[in-house]
Structure formats: C-alpha cells, structure tokens
Amino acid sequence: MTPPSLRSPTGIPTAALLLLLAAGPGVASEADDRARQEAAVRQLVGEATLSRWGYDKLRELCDTIGHRLAGSPAMARAVDWSEAAMREAGLSNVHREPARVTDWTRGPESARIVSPIEKELTMLGLGRSVSTPPGGITAAVVVVRSFDELNALGTAGVAGRIVLFDYEWTGYSAASEFRTNGASKAAALGAVAVLCRSATGRSQDTPHTGRLVYAKTPAAALSVESAGLIRRLAAAGTPVTVHLAMDHHVGEKRDCHNVLGEVVGRERPEEIVLVNGHLDSWDVGQGAQDDGIGCLIMLEAARLIRNLPVPPRRTVRVVFFTDEEISGGGTDSYLRHHGHEIPRHVAGFESDAGGEVATGLVVDVRGVAVLRDSLGTMVTTADTLRPFVEAVALRKQVQSALADWSWALAPLGATTFKPGGSGVDIDELCKWGMLGFGLAHPTDTDYFDYHHSPADTFDRVDAKKLARNAAIAAVAIYLVADAPDRLLPWPARTEPPPPTPTGAR
Numbered sequence: 416m417t418p419p420s421l422r423s424p425t426g427i428p429t430a431a432l433l434l435l436l437a438a439g440p441g442v443a444s445e446a447d448d449r450a451r452q453e454a455a456v457r458q459l460v461g462e463a464t465l466s467r468w469g470y471d472k473l474r475e476l477c478d479t480i481g482h483r484l485a486g487s488p489a490m491a492r493a494v495d496w497s498e499a500a501m502r503e504a505g506l507s508n509v510h511r512e513p514a515r516v517t518d519w520t521r522g523p524e525s526a527r528i529v530s531p532i533e534k535e536l537t538m539l540g541l542g543r544s545v546s547t548p549p550g551g552i553t554a555a556v557v558v559v560r561s562f563d564e565l566n567a568l569g570t571a572g573v574a575g576r577i578v579l580f581d582y583e584w585t586g587y588s589a590a591s592e593f594r595t596n597g598a599s600k601a602a603a604l605g606a607v608a609v610l611c612r613s614a615t616g617r618s619q620d621t622p623h624t625g626r627l628v629y630a631k632t633p634a635a636a637l638s639v640e641s642a643g644l645i646r647r648l649a650a651a652g653t654p655v656t657v658h659l660a661m662d663h664h665v666g667e668k669r670d671c672h673n674v675l676g677e678v679v680g681r682e683r684p685e686e687i688v689l690v691n692g693h694l695d696s697w698d699v700g701q702g703a704q705d706d707g708i709g710c711l712i713m714l715e716a717a718r719l720i721r722n723l724p725v726p727p728r729r730t731v732r733v734v735f736f737t738d739e740e741i742s743g744g745g746t747d748s749y750l751r752h753h754g755h756e757i758p759r760h761v762a763g764f765e766s767d768a769g770g771e772v773a774t775g776l777v778v779d780v781r782g783v784a785v786l787r788d789s790l791g792t793m794v795t796t797a798d799t800l801r802p803f804v805e806a807v808a809l810r811k812q813v814q815s816a817l818a819d820w821s822w823a824l825a826p827l828g829a830t831t832f833k834p835g836g837s838g839v840d841i842d843e844l845c846k847w848g849m850l851g852f853g854l855a856h857p858t859d860t861d862y863f864d865y866h867h868s869p870a871d872t873f874d875r876v877d878a879k880k881l882a883r884n885a886a887i888a889a890v891a892i893y894l895v896a897d898a899p900d901r902l903l904p905w906p907a908r909t910e911p912p913p914p915t916p917t918g919a920r
C-alpha cells in the first residue's frame with residue numbers, strides 16, 4: 416500500500432503517475448482523464464450533498480401545480496414550468512416536443528354496499544375505465560382471489576355480476592396484473608363491472624388508481640379496507656350487493672408535450688446519454704413520488720454536471736416524458752422525433768421508482784442482445800439461446816465497467832448491480848438496443864404505499880434522500896457520458912434499423 420504522502424492528488428501513487436506520464440501521450444491522457452474525473456466526482460458529490468435546489472423545485476411543482484394528468488390543463492402548466500426549470504438549471508437546447516395522449520378525465524364517481532348493510536366504499540375509478548350507464552350499476556358481487564378462481568367460476572358464476580379481485584398482496588407486479596387485466600378478463604365472462612383491491616402493501620383506507628387494459632366494463636379500485644369488508648361479508652355467507660356509479664369523460668387524443676434540455680458534450684456532442692423521469696401523474700395527490708421526484712433527481716443531476724468546469728465528452732439529454740401513466744404518448748413522441756438517433760444513444764437513465772436511497776443500478780441489456788424484427792418483437796432464430804448467452808456476456812461487460820468505477824460509486828453506497836428493466840418510458844428504446852439504467856432501490860421501499868393515490872404528496876419526500884439519489888445519478892451519468900469508449904458498442908450484433916421517424920412534428 417502506498418503511504419499517503421507518496422500519493423498524487425488523483426489517488427494514483429506518484430511514482431506510478433510519473434511512469435504513466437513517461438510512457439507516452441495515450442497513457443498520460445488516461446491519467447489526465449482519471450484526475451479530471453476524480454475532481455469532477457468530488458464536485459458532483461459535494462454540491463449534491465449541500466444542494467436543496469432539486470428539493471425546492473419539487474416543492475414548487477407539487478405545491479403550485481399539483482397532480483398532472485397527461486393532457487390536462489395542469490399538465491400544460493407543468494410543461495411551461497419544466498422549460499423554465501431546465502433553463503434555471505443552465506441546460507441548453509431547452510424545448511418541447513408535441514405528443515398525443517389519450518383523453519380521459521375522471522368525473523363524479525362512487526361505490527357503496529346496498530345489501531346486507533348500507534356502507535359507502537372508498538374507491539377510485541381506474542384510469543381509462545369506461546363509465547357506468549347513467550344511474551349506475553347495482554349487482555351482486557362475486558369475490559375472487561385469483562384469475563384461476565375467476566376462470567373456475569366461468570360465465571355461469573360471473574355473468575351479470577360485479578367481480579371483486581381481493582387477492583393476497585405479494586408485491587406490486589403481481590397485484591398490478593389484477594388492476595391492469597382484471598376488467599378485460601372478467602368482462603369476457605360477462606361481468607357487469609369490476610372492483611379491485613388497491614395495489615399496495617399498507618393502507619390507511621387510501622385507494623390507488625392506475626391504468627387498465629381497455630374493457631367494456633367499468634372498473635374501480637377499492638381501498639384494502641373496503642375490499643376486505645366485502646370479502647368478509649361474502650365469506651360469512653351473506654350475498655353482497657354493490658352500487659357503482661362513474662361518469663368519466665373518454666375522448667379522442669389530446670395534445671401534450673415532452674420537455675427536453677441538454678448539457679452538450681465537449682468531444683462527441685452527437686452521442687447521447689438520455690436521463691429522464693415522467694412529468695405526468697395520476698389525477699390525485701401531488702405526483703410527488705410518481706414521478707415528480709424522478710424528474711427532479713435527474714434534473715438536479717444534470718444541473719450539477721452542467722456546473723462542472725469541463726463538460727463530459729458526450730451530451731447529457733434530460734427528457735421529462737409527458738405521458739407514462741395513461742397511454743405511453745411520451746415515449747411515442749420521443750421515438751417519432753428521435754428514433755433515428757437511437758444508435759447514438761449510448762445509454763439511458765430513468766428514475767421512476769420513488770425516493771428511497773438507491774443502493775446501485777438496475778441494468779437492462781435486453782435490446783442490445785436480442786435480435787428484433789422491424790416491429791420490435793423478438794425474432795425466433797434457429798439458435799434461440801444465443802441472444803440470452805450474449806445478454807449474459809454483455810451484462811458482465813457492463814458490470815466490469817461499473818466495478819472499475821467503484822472508486823466513485825462505492826463511497827455513495829451504490830454498488831448493487833441488478834439486471835432488470837430500467838423504466839417504462841425508455842423501455843422501447845432499450846428494446847431497440849439502448850443500454851438502460853435505473854436506480855436500484857431497496858425492495859422494502861414504501862413507494863407503493865403512496866403511489867397512484869391521494870397520499871402521494873410532497874410532505875413524504877425526504878430532502879437528504881433526494882440529494883443522495885441526485886449524487887448517485889450525477890456520478891453514474893457523468894462517468895458514462897465521459898468514458899473514452901461506449902460501455903457497449905452499437906450495434907452489438909447485426910441489428911435491424913431502429914424505427915424511423917414517421918410524421919415527426
């Protein structure tokens with residue numbers, strides 16, 4: 416071990432540094448790179464730790480605009496606000512790009528048990544649900560715990576009834592299946608409406624909404640408590656009848672906008688590191704954790720990178736996607752405007768999983784490894800195992816690059832390397848070959864206690880955690896954007912061309 420006195424400010428032993436310098440310009444510039452990157456990381460972490468900029472901007476977004484359903488007037492104000500915030504952060508090329516989003520607006524809605532007791536239920540209609548007929552629907556409820564139970568009942572047990580999915584909570588992805596697909600599956604068996612236990616592990620009688628796959632039957636989420644009451648009454652052998660009334664506006668598409676800004680790269684400005692969150696939220700709460708905080712973690716990270724004396728080699732592009740929740744219109748717009756640039760996207764970083772302190776990175780190499788046809792669906796080849804073998808090899812390549820950066824990431828506690836999807840907004844880009852990153856949060860996060868509910872408010876945001884996540888994001892984004900070589904080459908194999916922009920506007 417080199418005594419501290421023999422170490423250069425770069426952390427590289429002085430003798431080794433002299434040798435490196437004597438070895439020639441290529442090696443010397445590697446040492447220069449490392450010294451510059453170490454100084455940059457020190458600055459990023461130092462400023463992130465002291466900064467309250469991201470926290471204050473999130474408060475402003477939540478308290479002065481509030482929830483922001485894609486296509487709503489509040490969202491239009493949030494787009495104006497985002498452009499101003501990106502300019503305040505010092506970003507270049509700040510602009511908006513048009514998107515088309517599904518027009519769905521919640522109207523008056525209610526649900527109540529009418530027999531064997533009279534009891535108002537705590538509910539929220541599911542996003543994109545159709546309305547009930549005027550006057551509502553009154554029908555007997557059949558309670559199921561699973562899709563298997565639903566199918567076992569068949570048309571004879573389901574037709575003409577309201578189906579309640581009151582499943583056992585084992586985590587968000589299993590629970591959201593009922594919310595997403597429950598209505599269409601129950602409708603296929605003749606259900607007149609669908610109720611769904613909210614997708615949350617803990618509840619204080621808070622209903623959680625979310626998107627469903629279109630169905631002809633109206634569907635609503637019930638709080639865990641309301642769903643439990645119906646289940647217990649039914650289990651006691653008493654037929655339960657519920658009245659459900661929802662009057663939602665469902666229209667054609669509406670105009671909305673993604674918002675973009677950049678820190679322009681110094682050597683390869685045409686190469687892009689995409690960093691993003693989604694600006695829209697559900698129409699309840701303040702959209703603080705989902706996903707105001709993701710937007711502000713990423714904008715704060717870009718602002719800190721913008722403050723560096725030497726910009727990274729590549730361009731850092733911040734995108735606030737306009738429609739993750741309702742219809743994915745933000746991603747569609749980005750592909751329309753930038754699909755032809757995908758080979759120049761060296762990586763994407765998404766933050767859309769709440770504010771708990773990240774322990775590392777989620778890494779998505781699926782699209783880099785898997786051959787896809789022109790519609791983006793996976794191609795089955797004679798050698799079907801090959802893409803998966805390649806994915807493992809590519810993942811190892813990324814893992815080893817991140818291990819080389821442990822000098823920067825380990826002091827932030829960000830050493831977890833988790834294969835998985837990086838986020839919904841950039842999922843399509845990852846399928847087309849972009850390397851994707853997300854922040855890896857602990858599995859016991861309280862994110863799903865709040866998300867998609869009236870409880871998703873600013874007062875549950877922790878300033879210190881936001882600053883720590885911004886530091887981790889800033890360091891990881893900077894290192895990827897400043898690396899002499901791409902982490903993974905493009906194309907990793909013979910790829911079909913990425914989607915070309917059609918009718919970009």
Ligand SMILES: [Zn+2]
Nearest residue numbers: 705706739767
């Ligand atoms: Zn989200």
